[in-house]
Amino acid sequence: MQPSTLKIFLKSGAIWGFIVFELIFFTVAGQFLSLSETAFMDVDNMLLLFKQSAPIGIIAMGMTIVMINGNIDLSVGATYALSAVVMLDSMTWPIFAGLGDWVIPVAWALALLTGTVLGAINGLIVWKTGVDAFIVTLGAMLGYRGLVFMYNGEQPTSHLNWTLVDFAEAQFLGLHSATWFLLLVTAVIWFLMNRTVHGRNAYAIGNNREAAVNAGIRVGPHMLINFMIIGFLAALSAVVFYSESGSVNPNDGMLYELWVITAVVLGGTKLAGGAGSIISTFGGVLAIQLLRKGLSHIGADTSTVNLVIGLILIAVLLLDRQLNTKGKEELKI
Amino acid sequence: ETYKIGITQNNVGVDSYQTTYEQAFVDAANANDRVEAVVLDAGGDVARQIAQMENLIQQGVDAIIIWPTNGEAVIPAVRKAKQADIPVVVTNSNIDEKGFDFISSFSGPDNIAQGATAAEVMCDRFKALGIADEAQIVEITGQPGYTTAIERSDGFTERLPEICPNVELVDSQPGDWNREKAQTVMEAFLTKYDDIDGVYAGDDNMGVGGLNAAMAAGREGITFVGATNFAVGYEAMANGDYWGSIYQSPVDDARAALETAVDILDGVDVPFLNYFETPAITQDNMGEFTKPVF
C-alpha cells in the first residue's frame, strides 16, 4: 500500500537529482567538447550561474505563489520591461536632477511601484470580474507590452549610471548583488508561504477554492496580494538586471513567462494550484540555467538548445507522471 | 601559440544573413591555424548575451567579438572585459558611443551611410522617372529597438530631404525583419494611400514582402529600395520588379570581424571604425555583383 520510499525520495528530490546529473554530464561532455580550459564546475563559473539565474529566479518565486494560489501570470515579461523603462527613464527626469546619485533609490522605488501597480491591475480584474487569470494576463501580456512601446516608441530606453553599475556588479562575501537578491527573495517568499496566515490561505485557495470560500477566506484579496507580489518581483528582477545593463529594448522580457513557468513546473508546482514548494522552484531555476549554460559550454547551437530544452520539459512531465501513477490497477480515465 | 577568440552573436537563425555570417565566421576561424573560436549565439536576448560575455571572460578567452543585441545594454559587460584586459571587437552593428572607451574596434557596415545611400538611390530613380517633385514614399523599418534598424532609418530620413526635398515620406511602420509582417504592413499602406511611388525597406527580405503585397494588389510602378541585398531581392531586381538595394556580404562582415580581432591581438594598428564596403546595387549595375548566397 505504501508508495516505495524510493519513489518518495525521487519525487521530492527529483529536481536536485536532475541538477547533479546535469553537473556530471556537462563536466564530462565539456572535457571532450569544450574549448575552454576551465572546468565547468569551476567556482567562479558556479557563482556566475547563481548570478545569471537571478532575473528568471526572482520572477519564478512570484510565479510559484501565484500558481499555488491557482492562478497564472503570463504578463510578467511585459511588467519586467515596463518597470525597467520606468527605472531608467526616471533617472533622467528633470525633477530629480538635484538628487545626484540619490536618484537611484527613487528610481528603484518608482520601478517597484510600477510593477506592483501592474500586478494589482491584473489581480483586481481577476478578482472583480471573475475572468480566468490565464485570459486576464494573456491580455495584459499584450496590453502592458503596448504600454512599453507607447512610453518611448520603438527606441530603447537607456541611462547608464556607473555608480549603479558598480553596485550591481559588486560582490559581497563572494556572491554578486544579483545573487543576494535572489537568495533574499527566496527566503522571504518561503517564509511567507510557510509561516504566515496569508501563505497558508493561498495554498488553501489553490487547493480547493470552494472550501476556502465556505470557510470564509476572502479569496479576492489574497489573489490580489499575490498578483501584487509577482508584479513587485517582476519589477525587482528588472531593477536587479537593468541596474547593471542600463538599457532596455521595448521587446525585452518577451518569452520570460515561458522560462519562468518552465522553471516553476520543473520544480514540481502543480498547474492546477494548491501544491508547490519554493525550494523546489529554486532548484528548477538552477536546473534551467545550468542547462542553458551547460549547452553553451559544450558548444551547442541555438537549434539544439531549443530542441533539448523543449524535450526536457516534456520528459520531466513524463517522469513526474510515472512517479505519481499508482501502478497497473489504476483507474483508466 | 593560438588565439582563443569568443564571439557572441545576436540571433542566428532569425534570418539568412546571420546564419551565413556564422557559417562564414566558423569557416574563417577553421581556416586560420592560429585561431580557436568559441561561437555563441544570444538568440536575440540581451540577458543571455550579457551572460555569454561573462562566461567568455570567465573562460579567459584572448579576445571577444560581440554582435550586440542592444547597443547600450551590453556596455557594462564590455567594460568588464576591458577590466579583465580582454580586447573587444564589436561587429555588424555598433554599440553606443558611451561604450567606445571599452572597445578596441568596430568592424561592420556603416548603417547610417547605407541609409543615406539608399536615399540617394531612391532619389536618383525618381529624378530619372521625372517624379522627384511629387513622389510619396513609405518606409518599412526593421525590428524596433535594433541599432541597425534605427541607424538605417535615420540615415535615410536625414539624407532624403537634402537631395529630394519634395519627396514626402508619408508613413513608416516596422516590419520586424520579417517578410510576412512587411507584407501585412504594406497591404495596409496600399489601402490607406492611393499614391505610393516608392518604398524603402530596412532589408530586402521586408522589401520583397512589400513587393508581394503590391503585386497582389495589382499596383505597379512602385520603386522598391532595400538594404542588405538578399537572394530574393537580387532575383526580383533581375525580374525588373525591384529597383535597388545595398550590397552587403555577411561573409565579408564575418571575415572582417575575425581579421580585426586577430590584428589587435597581433598588435597591428587597426582603425577604430573599421567599415567594410557596402556599395549600392540597382537594376543598372547588378551585373557587377554575384547573386548573394542567402
Next chain:
Amino acid sequence: MTAQSPVLRLEGIVKTFPGVRALDGVSLTIMPGEVHALMGENGAGKSTLMKVLGGIHQPDEGRIIVGEQPVTMSGPLDAKAKGIVFIHQELSLAEELSVAENIYLGELPRKRFGLLDRAELETRTNRILDRLKVGFNARTRVGDLSIANQQMVEIARALTVDAKAVIFDEPTASLTDAEKVVLFEVISSLQEQGVGIVYISHRMEEVFKITDRISVLRDGQFQGTVNTADTDEEGVTHMMIGRKLDLSRVECHHELGEVALEVRGLSCGHLFEDVSFEVRSGEVVGFYGLVGAGRTEIAETLFGLREPSAGSIYLGGELVRIHCPADAIARGISLVPENRKTQGLVLGMNCRDNMTLAQCDDLKAGPFVAEGSEIAIFDQYRDRLDIRTPGWKQLVCNLSGGNQQKIVIGKWLSMHPRVLIVDEPTRGIDVGSKSEIHNLIRELAAQGYAVIVISSEMPEVLHVSDRVVAMYSGRVMRTFSAGEVTEDSLIQAISGIEPEQAA
C-alpha cells in the same frame, strides 16, 4: 425547554436564483439543546436555506434572528462569529493542507504581523481530535485520509467555537456505522451544552433516532414543523412529497433466466482479490460492504476501467476480455457510477446530449448525429423515469440531484444493456425518488435485465436484491440468497467475521 427562548429564528426567507425560486417564505425556529431535522425532496431548498443561514447566500427577503437580535450574515466567518457553524454536504477541504489547517481554515491563529501561530494551532486541534476519538493527528495531510476520516475533519470544525447552532448537511453520507456512533455522541454532547442543531438527512432511521423535531420543505415552501415523537416515516414522507408513498416492494414474479454474467477469481492488485459471483438475467444482486470494501472497483473493472490482475469474466457463458468502457458497452454492460457529478454527467451540456452521450455514434443520419432520434429517446425516458425538467435544452447543472441521477440512469437504460450495474443509486436522493428508483430496478429485473446494485445502505440492499454479496476488505465474505439474509448475518459478514466463527 418551553420556557427558553429560541437560539435562532428564520422568518419569511425568500431566495431566488435565475429561473429558480429556491426558497419561498420559509420560517424556522431552533431551540437551544434540540436536534432539529430538516427534510425534503432533492432540490426542496434545504441546502440553500442553510447557506442563507451560514452567510454564503444573502436572502432576497426575510429576517434571520439570532437570540433576540435580527442580524445580517455577511459571510461564513460572520456567521461563525455569531455562533452559527456549518458542516457542508459536499466535502469542503483543502487536501494539501494538514488536518489542523483545515479545521481552522479561514481563522488560523495568528501572532503579530500575520504570522501563523503553529503551536497554538496544534494544541487547539489536538484538543478537538481527542474529543472525536479519531486515529489521525493534527499534522496529517488531509489528502492522505480516507473519505470517512475527511468527513470527521469536516465535523471537527463544528467544535472550534462556542457554537449557538450547528448545521449538519447530510453528514453521514460516507460514514461507517462506527463513525456514525461517534458522530451521534458528538451531537448529543453538543445538545447537552444547549447548542441548537439542524440536521439534514434523507435517512429516515437516523432522523427518528436522534432528532427532537422535524421541519419539512417542499419546492422551497415551508410545510410545517412536527415533534418527532408525534409522527412516523409515513407522515413525514407525506409532508415531503404531498402524497402517500407505497414503500412495499414491487414483487414481480418472473422466472430467472440464464446466467448473464459470471465472474471467476477476479483480482485487481490489492483493491480486491479472488472475487467470484454470478448474475442471472432477471435477477438483482446487491453488493453490500463498508466504504472501501472494493465494490466500486469491481464495478469499474467489469466496465473496463481497470485492468484485472487475475481472473476471468464470462458474459452469457462466453469468456470475454474488457479493456475499455467501449468494450463493455458493446457487450451490453452498463455502469451507473457512484458520483454523478464527476463521473456521470457533463454538467455544462443539456439534458438530451447527456442522455444520449453513450450512443452518439449509433444515432446517426448520414455522417451527422440524428437529433430527431435523440429527442425521441429523451422524451421517452423523461416520461418513463418522470424526470422533472422544462425540456431537453435545460443544462444538466440546473437540475436537482435526483433528477440528475435519473438522467444518468436513462442514459444507460436507453442503451438496452444486458447487465446493468448501479453504484450507490440513491446517494443523496430523497425518499420519494428513492422508492421510484427502487421500483425501477425491480421492474428492470422483471424485464430480464441482470442488475447489480452496490449500496452502503442496508435497507436498500435488503429491499431491492434477490441475492446479496457481502464484501469485506476486497474479498467476498458470503453470498446470501433472498431467504437466508438477515441484518445480523449481513453485518457480521461485512465486518470480516467468517460465517463459521459467527455460527
Next chain:
Amino acid sequence: MVALTRKDMGQFLARQGILVAFVLFMILFTLANDRFLDPDNIMGVVRSSAILGVMALGVTFVVISGNLDLSVGSMMSFSTIVVLDLHDKIGPALAIPAMFAMTLCLGAFIGFLVGYLKLNSLIVTLGMLSAIHGLTLTYSGGKNMDIDDMAGTWFGMFGRGDVLGIPTPILIFLSLAAVLGVMLAKTPFGRKVYAVGGNGTAATFSGIPRARVVFSCYLVSAFCVATAGLLQASRSMGSQNTVGQGLELEVLAAVILGGASLMGGAGTIFKTVIGVLILGFIQNGLLLVGLPFYAQYVVTWVIIILAVWLDIAAKRGGLWSPIA
C-alpha cells in the same frame, strides 16, 4: 413586460457581446477612415487574416476538448519551411502531401503525449514550441527558404490566386471553417469533443475514448497548421524560420475572443471566425487611422477582457464576480 424585454435585451447584448463589439468597431473605424469599408480593404483584411484564421479553427477544437495548443506558431514555421524546401527538391505536387504528412506527425506526437499519456497540454505544447523551433532551425540550417523559379510554378495559386475574384486564401479559410464547423456542431465526433472538454471523466464513463478524441483534436489542429503553412508559403514564396513566431498567442486571443472557454466544453467555429475577423479589422483599422502598430496591443487587451467578462457576466447574471 417592459422590464422583461429590457432584461432580455441586456442578456442578448451580453451573450452576443462579441458580435456587438464587432459591429461597434466597424462603425467606429468607418467613421474614422472612409477607406475602411472599401471592398478592397475588407477583402484584404480577410485575406491576411486567413492564415491566422485557419490556425484558429484547429485550436478551437483543441480548446473545446479542454486543452491548449501553444505550439501552432512554431509548427506553422516548420510547415512553411519544409514545403518551400521540398518544392524545389521534389516539386509542388509531392512537396505538399509530404509537408502535410510531416506536420501531422508532429500533431500526432503532441496528441499522443496529451491524449494517451495525459500530460498537461500547456507544458507539453510550451515544450514543443521550443522543440519544433529547434527542429526547424536544424532542418533549414537557419537559412531563409525561397522558391527559385517563382514564375514557373503553380504553387502560388493557394496564397495568391483567386476564383471569381475572391482570393483563394479566403475561400480556403471559409470552406475549411464550414467543414469544421459542421463537424463540430453536427457529428458524433464533435459531440464527443464537447463531452471530453466538458467533463473528461464522465465522457470516459460513457464509453467515449477520451485519449483518441484528444489525439484527433491535435490532428485537426496540425492539419489546420499545415494548411496555414501552405497558404503562407504560397503567398510569400519564401520564408524565414521565424515566420509563425508569436502567432500562437494571436490565435489563442482570437479563439478566446470568440468565446471558447479555456476550461473546455464551450465554443463554436462560427464565433472563432468572428474572433479572427475582429482581430484582423482592429489591426487594419488602427493602421488606417494612423496609430502605431502597438496601439493594437492595448486595444486587444481591453477587448479580450471585456468580451470574456461580458460573456461570463451574462452566464452568472451579474456584472461583478461573487467572490469576496
